[in-house]
Amino acid sequence: MSTDDLLAALDDDQRAVADHLTGPLCVLAGAGTGKTRAITYRIANGVRTGTYDPRTVLAVTFTARAAGEMRSRLRDLGVGGVQARTFHAAALRQLSYFWPTAVGGQLPRIAEHKASLVAEAAGRLGLGADRVAVRDLAGEVEWAKVSLVTADDYVARAARAGREAVAGHDHATVARLLSVYEDVKGERGVIDFEDVLLLLVGVLLERDDVAAEVRRQYRHFVVDEYQDVSPLQQRLLDLWLGGRRELCVVGDVSQTIYSFTGATPSYLTEFPRRYEGAAVVRLVRDYRSTPQVVDLANKVLARAGRHRNAAAVELVAQRPSSVPVRFETYDDDLAEARGVAERITALEREGVALSEIAVLYRTNGQSEALEQALADAGIGYLVRGGERFFSRREVREAIVLLRGAVRASAEQPMPAAVRDVLSSVGWAQDPPAARGAARERWESLSSLVGLADDLHAARGADMAGLVAELDDRMAAQHAPTVAGVTLASFHAAKGLEWDAVFLVGVSEGLLPISLAEGDDAVAEERRLLYVGVTRAREHLQISFARARTVGGRASRKRSRFLDGIWPEGTGAGGAGLSRRGAARARTESFLSDNPADAELFERLRGWRGDVARAISKPAYTVLHDTTLQAIATAKPKDLRQLGVLRGIGATKLEAYGPQVLAVVRGEDVDVEAWLAR
Template sequence: MEKTYTLRPSFSPNGSNYTIPYDKDLTDEQLPVVKSQGGPSLVIAGAGSGKTRTITYRVAYLVESGVPLHNILLVTFTNKAAREMKFRVEGLLRRDLKGLWAGTYHHIGNLILRKHAKKLGYDKNFTILDRADSKDLFDKSIKEAGIDTKTRKFPKGDVLQDVYSYIANTLQPFSEVIQNKYPHLFEFQAEILPVFRKYEEAKLAQNLMDFDDLQTKWLYLLQNHPEVLAEYSQKFEHILVDEYQDTNLIQSQIIDLLASTHRNLMVVGDDSQSIYSFRGAEFRNIIDFPKRYPNCEIYKLELNHRSTPEILEFANDSISNAVERFEKILRPVRKRGVTPALASFQDVYKQASFVAQRVLELHDEGIPLSEMAVIYRSHYHCLELQMELTRRRIPHEVRSGMRLFEEAHIKDILAYLKVFHNPVDSLSWLRILKLIPGVGQKTAEKIVKLAKNSAEPLNEITKEFVSSNVSRGSKEPFIKFQALIKVLSQMINNPSIMMSTIVENGYADYLRMTYPNGGMRIDEIEELSNYAKEYDIEGFLSTLALLGGASAEEIAQTPQEKQKESVVLTTVHQAKGLEWKIVFVIWLAEGRFPSYLTFNNPKELEEERRLFYVASTRSKDQLYLTYPIVYHSREGEIVLKASRFIKEISEHRYEKWLVEDEKPVFKRDDNDNFTISGKEDDAISWDDYGEFKESAVQSKKETGIRKDKFFWEK
């Protein structure tokens, strides 16, 4: 009987196996992290401090120190990050990394679960459900639970999927989650639980797992099968975790279990950038790491390679007000530049005009559109800006969601207006009729045919005999629809009030039951409603149609064009980890950023502060901070104040800009004829992106106040 025993090089920093010049390639902060001798360690990596570089060099150092690839586990939050890190390590070592365990929690969980599927009652060839398939299975489970969704409102599969996933990722009790996060579903509690059971039964019976299972069942496997835990905790001699501030409780527990044997665990993250609690991330994972590992080493990466000193001073000032954090001060590598600018505006339209005009100026100065970004708290905050950029034919890419004109709820609400403006618009009639519970394509077509054969379709569709064409179960909601049509016909010249009335009479409930982000969609319609106040129904629909046409045909025609020459519009959450030369952070008004929904929740308010910090640290060269003073809501004018996050910062950290409309210049010639114009030497052409030409903007500094004036040719 023979046994092979392999000797590998000792883990010695002074050995002769090192080919990478670590001392030369790394900063004084990064080097100790890379050469750490093991044990638990926490790396607080500030924004722009070279986190990815540090992790990749750490992996390379472990390999050169003799640690076999299959004994190293690198966990990232995205597949892209894992691929990038592996590629970089391969470049450093000049060798293939086959055998290295690297990937997301879902990727690693999938590998382990397939090997041990039998222990959970699954076959190893189980199918992983994507979000669309999971939603379909929830819809099927609703039917199998005997719930009638045709004649009454009940949350759709998308919404239940969101609830289920949040519970799975936070390990919170069902009733607690409903009460605190989904109060609008409170009345359905007793019916939702049986749906969840049907969903679980269907997955097991059909050998299916969803993305949440790849984590929850992985944790269950480690907790309930000691032999599995022993196998992997012994296997992974060194574990590295990226973006640790974004981990949820399940992920944290999995990592702690895997590190329980060797305890060579290095977690890397930034507590000041923990912004994903809405999807289950637990801030306390990183904050309490030293409590769970009392003897851990704490390293700090504070040297920022991205931003100018002025931007970093602003960002440091903002996060210094956080109630609980690891102390750190970002230090610049770059030379001094431009002071961040703060500007307030009469309303959201002036704010949008400023951003659009400044984008044109900066592009004229040679800055590519792709190096500019507009960042905001919520997707609906960009509505007026989308309108303005589209009107000026400035290419832009909306990363926070679909373009305004492509979103289903916007199409729904506009379909209502269209049938009043053009009562024989069959497509719009079909769209709104199919929103009625129990009314499908055939029934809708039958009703539309009746209406079209009448001289007055609007009156015809509200007649009592029309309701006989719908099923018994759909009769009550159809009669409510007829009543709504009658009400709307009395306000046909006020599209703003029409939209608000539609939302208040059932459509808001429909959105909440249909979409996980139903509340945000309601907010978007309210923004559009405010925009419509200046129009009658014909003017409003015509304006949107023209803007929509330009958006589709002229603004970003190809993915390549979009990527190369487009201003980026994005929420803070989707901007995390990215950088641009120029960044505008808009809607910095109290109640919007931070959101008024967080005012009574200290924990959520602290996350809002971290959101602001993330937004501020995306900029490399210039940072613009803006907010409107007056907001026109359904209740009337609301006067807004600057965000508390601005007020907390020392005034010498930013420059206040006063923005005014430039008054026309009157010129008189020798014959006493007057002409009106802007300043000729201020002309800015935009021939590359359409016919629009702008005349304007001369900025001048007076006692620290900068004045930007607007005037454009009609």
């Protein structure tokens, strides 16, 4: 690909980024506007034109996954040798290299978690600290360190920053904890993750020779997600630069959602003032989402009023018009989870892959009801933040076999060789009928097959290339796509995207969360909703439940962030009916369109009412009308046929399967006697 062909693949704004190869550059990039594409093409353009030696480029981002994605894209463009790392990974690499000569000996071990260190420090101070208190105190320790706040100045700095009491402890107590925490680390001979950056800052300040060597090595810098930079990270970046101006920063103030960890968008918004003459490019063309999703995202920000940052980007949709955004109100959390599961089933039937569907929530505690509803509906899912892909046993075994097959498979096309190798550990062309562990194992192996196909098509990669890619992805925890609905918090979803996204629990107390006090905290909660909305490419559903539990007081209200946006008087899909009215209309339509099944449907509904009364629960918690309709239409003869119908998961099948089949056969069912068995 020539340089002209390379740049021809970009829009005008992206090309302006890729063409600006020297001097300070600030890119204000809205969600879905192709910022990663723009900066990787900029690096590729710089290398191809001879402006950059790839070995002198350091691209820094905030997650190992994003860094791995950047390296992968650069390889696709034929550019190798560029260092794309997180701040911590880049700092650790340099610190490990220079430590023996700059300090002496081996770099101390890095503690994986702060919890035990904080707990010991709290114990020495006589502070009662349970697991939750230790977590909160550890978070405050991290904030202090990335904000360059020491124990001596914590009280004054915390007060200026408006930090609340932590786990019931005042600022003076937390200051003492910070001091004792450092003592505990020293006695154990360990450092924490923030120390990696702090120690490197110290080495670069004290050793001019080390700083000079680092600056000779790295001459061109790119920082992605710059709105999330902390004072500590900015201090390190300034030392890397050493007064030079070869810096490109990319960010979106509307996606600033980590201020509680010390991140601040001020470095992004003040960049043109810090670097006089800096070029500023706005990326506004949204290639990710449909006009319906983009319009909603813009409205969420527009209603921020005086709290909207002047650097915020108003998105311009580039995709064709599609389906409207859905707004749903449910009676309780259980009904919301089941409603989402039903909608996911419908989307899958329409051709949307489960791997392209996500359900997002404000707090991790909201996932339990969703997990149960998806399991009951027979829908596979994965919780983001659960077991890592490359830690799975079948994946580790497969990579060992692929590594061993590098030489033996030289005569065979790579995709075919991969299939042969993985067939020996249980992969097959068609997925197993069973769900659970067998299906999860197949999904893992199948994702490796898919990655092999993609690499061969994009780069002509051979087996050695595949193994090298897997090694790089393991280091970055950049997993290939695995089939299954993703469950994740809004925070964990940042940087990701799906064809269909469900935002659940969008009510006062959850979004904004009740802990958000003050205008700045509430403004950040609004940005969190914006991040959630902009994860969706085409299908987006926003919902909340009036009550937490079945039969509970319906006291919840939808989020204030949707005032003027939520279609008043509408229910499912904004059709102008209440949810219950819409369901009734669908049922009446079914009965009129399917007279042959109407009698069986009514018998099933009568049986469901008997069960509901016997277990003292609402009827819909037994089986939904849509499930009864499916049964009345299919008339299953055995449990296997019943189990494949929508709304019938393993739990429902075990609890009600034999009774349902008896009703279908026309038998009278004594519910009380059946439940007494």
